[in-house]
Amino acid sequence: MRIEQSYIPVRGVGETRERNLWEAGATHWNRFDPDLLGEKTGARVEDFIERAEPHLEDGDVAFFAREFPSNAQWRLYENFRRDTLFLDIETTGLDHHRDVVTTVSVHRDGETETLVRGQDLTAERLNGHFEDAGLLSTFNGAQFDIPFLEAEFDIEVEVPHVDLRFLSQRLGLTGGLKEIERSIGIERDKPDISGRDAIRLWREYERGDRAALETLIEYNRADTVNLQTLFDVLADRLDESVRPATWPEED
Secondary structure: OOHHHOOOOOOOOOHHHHHHHHHOOOOOHHHOOHHHOOHHHHHHHHHHHHHHHHHHHHOOHHHHHHHOOHHHHHHHOOOOHHHEEEEEEEEOOOOOOOOOEEEEEEEEOOEEEEEEOOOOOOHHHHHHHHHHOOEEEEOOOOOOHHHHHHHHHOOOOOOOEEEHHHHHHHOOOOOOHHHHHHHOOOOOOOOOOOHHHHHHHHHHHHOOOHHHHHHHHHHHHHHHHHHHHHHHHHHHHHHHHHOOOOOOOOO
16 A cells, blocks of 8 residues: 555545545545545545645655555555665563663665664664664554663654554464464574573573574574564455455556
């Protein structure tokens, strides 16, 4: 689903009315006919399209994050896929007031980087990644990863954020990241490690075991890269769930 196929940012247009517009042939903004709606709603759609098109051309993700309902933020992904920053962290525990972040992996446009506590994991490096991103995606990051980073590094993460945990729940997929991956056929070539394992590996590294850090980094990176695969699957399924059964042919 692309942004320029969407009408739900407009007041008076929900998913049902949007689906009706698609079925009537308005499958793209440039195919919209205001006569398909009442006078006031049609005018609001035309006004939205007129305002939105320059922002889309400029790659202004923040504009669409403000305009789209929270349950439809996933629709930004197709247009801004290359600018989406996938992020996952490892910590020494669950309390961001007491525990600390050990590694942070980020993945964007095919490139993955892991920042390590005591080496290159700094507020400056984190902010650099956030500033370069158009869209942020995590799994449960709204409640865990982002509050942890903001508390420890005294930063504010303002990138538009799509949390894949909530997208998964919308499709009836519950449980942790790896459980959901298995349920939809995403496979890993290495055995799973738990949060406790991640803490243990970090403690072993602190005692001088360099191999333990390499293992921790490897799995942190795998979690992060797999977020993109998961988002791809979820976006396709959500797309199917909102589209009409028969998509009109376009000229």
